[in-house]
Each structure stands twice: as structure tokens, then as C-alpha cells.
Amino acid sequence: MASSKIDFNTRIAPVLEALRALHHKYHTRSMERDPDVGKEQGVLTQDEVHLKRDLFESLRSSLLPSIKPHLSALLTALDLPRDAIQYPNPDIESILDILANLDQTVENAVQYINTAPLKPFGRKDPHDHHLGQCKTFRCFNLKTDISRLAIDIRGLFWTYIKLIESWNLPWDPTEDTTFRPPTPREQTLDCLQSIDRTIRRSQASDFAHLQAEWRAVGESFDYSLVKLANITVRHRKNSSVLREHVLEQSRLALPVNKLLRTLFHKISNTTTKNLAFTLDTELNSTTLDRLDTDPGVILHQCQVYAKNLEESHRANSMTDSSWSLRYRKDCLSKTVEPTVSLLELYIIPLSSGIDHPSLESDFKAWLFEWQGLWRTAYSRLLNAIRRAEEEGLYS
Incomplete structure (x- = not known):
């Protein structure tokens, strides 16, 4: 039993390391202050207006939805059944690939919302009445929603870390789950709903x-x-x-x-x-x-x-x-x-x-x-x- 535990820990170590690194990365970014906040937004040229609309549309119609399959794949790969006899047997290489793809997709979304001319420097702009859903006010709200999504995903990484660590603990099927922390499935559902909510808010009118x-x-x-x-x-x-x-x-x-x-x-x-x-x-x-x-x-x-x-x-x-x-x-x-x-x-x-x-x-x-x-x-x-x-x- 001891040798199987050592073997399992050796195999799963790269996954734990990747999850901890991603959790730290997302935590660090959530604590950073944007140095551009408060700057003048400036009046956009016609070409910049077109680019801003293209970036906005790509972000909400392509990039944000593309995060969801990676979240679902990670849940399938890691939320494995457990019994008292043997350790779960996850596909390590597949999990590492999923984590890398998930991180890259989130990074692309963050990069898009921080790319000029889409990047908002605040919520106010007296010159953008003609930009529809791409107004600075709306872009700032979208950026805020993406930041919240990244925080939700950071929480998901932490949940997976605790799940893997629990595989080394004695298994008790009668354990009281009344005051348990969120499960990976529940956290994943929160992230998926956060994505849908962000997309809906970006599509809504100013009035809505x-x-x-x-x-x-x-x-x-x-x-x-x-x-x-x-x-x-x-x-x-x-x-x-x-x-x-x-x-x-x-x-x-x-x-x-x-x-x-x-x-x-x-x-x-x-x-x-x-x-x-x-x-x-x-x-x-x-x-x-x-x-x-x-x-x-x-x-x-x-x-x-x-x-x-x-x-x-x-x-x-x-x-x-x-x-x-x-x-x-x-x-x-x-x-x-x-x-x-x-x-x-x-x-x-x-x-x-x-x-x-x-x-x-x-x-x-x-x-x-x-x-x-x-x-x-x-x-x-x-x-x-x-x-x-x-x-x-x-x-």
C-alpha cells in the first residue's frame, strides 16, 4: 500500500505543481492595480472604432465561449470516483494539456480586453455616445466581469488542489458532508454560469x-x-x-x-x-x-x-x-x-x-x-x- 501511495504521488505531482502555479498566477494578477486607470480615453479614429468593435465581438462570441469546453474537460479528467481500495487513475498528460489550453484561452480573453482601443481606462468617456455596446462604460464592465471570472477559475484550481490532496487521506463514505467545501462539479458550474452571465451582460442594452x-x-x-x-x-x-x-x-x-x-x-x-x-x-x-x-x-x-x-x-x-x-x-x-x-x-x-x-x-x-x-x-x-x-x- 505504501509503494502504491508513493507511486501515485509521484505520478500526480506534475498536476499538483501546475495547479498551484496557476492558482498563484491568477491570485497575483487579481491583486495587481492597472496603471492606466484614470488616464484620458481619447477620441478614436474611424479605424480604431472598427477595430474596437471587432475585438469586442470576438471576445464575447468566440473567446469567452471557448473557455467552457476546457472547464468541462478538466472536470471529466479530475473528478474521478474513489473507493477504499485504490487511488484514482487520472490521465496525467491529458490533464496537463487541458490546464495549458485553459490557461491560454483565459490569457487570450484577458489580453483582448486589455488591447487598445478596446481597453478601458475607467468607466467615463464624454465622447463615445455613438459606440453602442462598445462604449467605455460597457467595456469597463466587461473587463470587470472577466476579472471576476478569472477569480472564479482561481477558486476552481484551489478546489482541485484540495481534491487531489484528499486522495491521500483515509476514505470514509459515511463522512458528514453538511459543512463541506464546494466540490469541483459545483465550482465548475459556477464558472460556466459566470461565462454565460458575462456574455449576456455584454449583449444587453445600456438600459437593460x-x-x-x-x-x-x-x-x-x-x-x-x-x-x-x-x-x-x-x-x-x-x-x-x-x-x-x-x-x-x-x-x-x-x-x-x-x-x-x-x-x-x-x-x-x-x-x-x-x-x-x-x-x-x-x-x-x-x-x-x-x-x-x-x-x-x-x-x-x-x-x-x-x-x-x-x-x-x-x-x-x-x-x-x-x-x-x-x-x-x-x-x-x-x-x-x-x-x-x-x-x-x-x-x-x-x-x-x-x-x-x-x-x-x-x-x-x-x-x-x-x-x-x-x-x-x-x-x-x-x-x-x-x-x-x-x-x-x-x-
Whole structure:
């Protein structure tokens, strides 16, 4: 038995060495910072535009799909059945070839997304409104997705390393697998799904991409709404002056958060019969970046404020400083209003065939009405905060 173990370890050693080298390589690359980030993207010539589109199309239609067969082949070669009597008998040369081909294919994808003029230096570009899916904003997102895929594949290499190492451990078919790490099959499925997801995202319209982000933001408002509602439910009569102020702010913050959730729900769900609209297809990357980023900033400010109110109510002491509260108020004002302005400017209502559409079917009219409600609700909240500041409750 000892000799068979030595023989197995000798045979499998090149595979372990290759897996460890690839894991280290992908880990090192994931930690590197791109020195070109932040540089000016520059205006492309017509030839560069054609080249950029060709590289983009080759990447998503050829290179990315070509990674999948190598992942499947590696699973077939290494995810072998095991029993208590003998070691698995993998085809070493075949596995080494598969690993080399997989690595080369991933390298080609990474090289393509980092090849000028496809390589993005950031997410913003004020001059690329005419580039469709090849805008800097979209290329940066594709590059990010490819980086995430490489991280997933790095995790797969680690799973195979642990699998091979486990072949030297005593085999116990009754072992509890409730808290086991992911299997190679599960990790491979994650990688395959990551590839499909990356391709789908690259094929989607700007509007579809933004809608996915807006939908996630809208759903995440439940966090702050639950915290604010809990404060109003738990509040007792004859509380301290501070807790009364926290209660007032919580009650006034509820409609503010509900209105924001309603806004992001509306703009991320355009399949309803009453509210049909689309997005201008010729937005530049700078505008797309703002429409993508600001909603997350809005959500974050609301969540932090709700959390601080919850902690203040519990501790009977304001956890927020006057400066940080003022910063969040300014930040919220400077993101909500511009976001609404951009939506008003670039959302295009689709024809409903109705001569006199109702408020629900006329998005521009609905947005105008929403903005009025938002300003009223937010003004009431600001007045409550101002009263608490005047009473010296904030440090």
C-alpha cells in the first residue's frame, strides 16, 4: 500500500505543481492595480472604432465561449470516483494539456480586453455616445466581469488542489458532508454560469444593464425601511427628548425611503401596460456611469442614516455627528435631484396609442408628480433634523 501511495504521488505531482502555479498566477494578477486607470480615453479614429468593435465581438462570441469546453474537460479528467481500495487513475498528460489550453484561452480573453482601443481606462468617456455596446462604460464592465471570472477559475484550481490532496487521506463514505467545501462539479458550474452571465451582460442594452442595477437598489431599500419601522414600533411614551426627536425623524424618513424605492421600482420595471418607456441609446459613458453609480450612493446614505437612528434610539445618545449628518444630507440632495433630471432628459416614453394618457401611463408626468412628493417629504425631514440641531442634540 505504501509503494502504491508513493507511486501515485509521484505520478500526480506534475498536476499538483501546475495547479498551484496557476492558482498563484491568477491570485497575483487579481491583486495587481492597472496603471492606466484614470488616464484620458481619447477620441478614436474611424479605424480604431472598427477595430474596437471587432475585438469586442470576438471576445464575447468566440473567446469567452471557448473557455467552457476546457472547464468541462478538466472536470471529466479530475473528478474521478474513489473507493477504499485504490487511488484514482487520472490521465496525467491529458490533464496537463487541458490546464495549458485553459490557461491560454483565459490569457487570450484577458489580453483582448486589455488591447487598445478596446481597453478601458475607467468607466467615463464624454465622447463615445455613438459606440453602442462598445462604449467605455460597457467595456469597463466587461473587463470587470472577466476579472471576476478569472477569480472564479482561481477558486476552481484551489478546489482541485484540495481534491487531489484528499486522495491521500483515509476514505470514509459515511463522512458528514453538511459543512463541506464546494466540490469541483459545483465550482465548475459556477464558472460556466459566470461565462454565460458575462456574455449576456455584454449583449444587453445600456438600459437593460442600468435596470438591473436599479432593481437591486430598489429591493435593498427594505433594509432601511425595516429599521425605521422598528423604531416607531418599539418607541414608548414618556421617552427622553432625544428619543422623541429620533422617533420624529424615523417617521418622516419612512416616506422619503418609500418614495425612493418606488422610483427605482418604476424605472427598473418597464413591462407593465401602464408605464412603457425606454432610454436614449446615445448616452455617453460619463452619463451612464452617473445613472449607474448615483442610485447606489443614494441607497447607502439612506441605510447609514437609518442605522444611526436605530443606534441612537437604543443608546439614548446621538451616534451621528453634526458634520457627518450634514454631509449625508448634502450628498442625498446632490444625487437624487440630478438623477431625476437625467431621467427626465433621457427616458423616452413609448407610444401608448392613447390621446390623453393618464398619470400612470405618462412617465414624464408621473416623474414630475413624484418629484413634488419627494421634495415635500424630504423638506419635512430636513426641518426635523434642523430642530434637533437647534436643541444641541448633535455634537
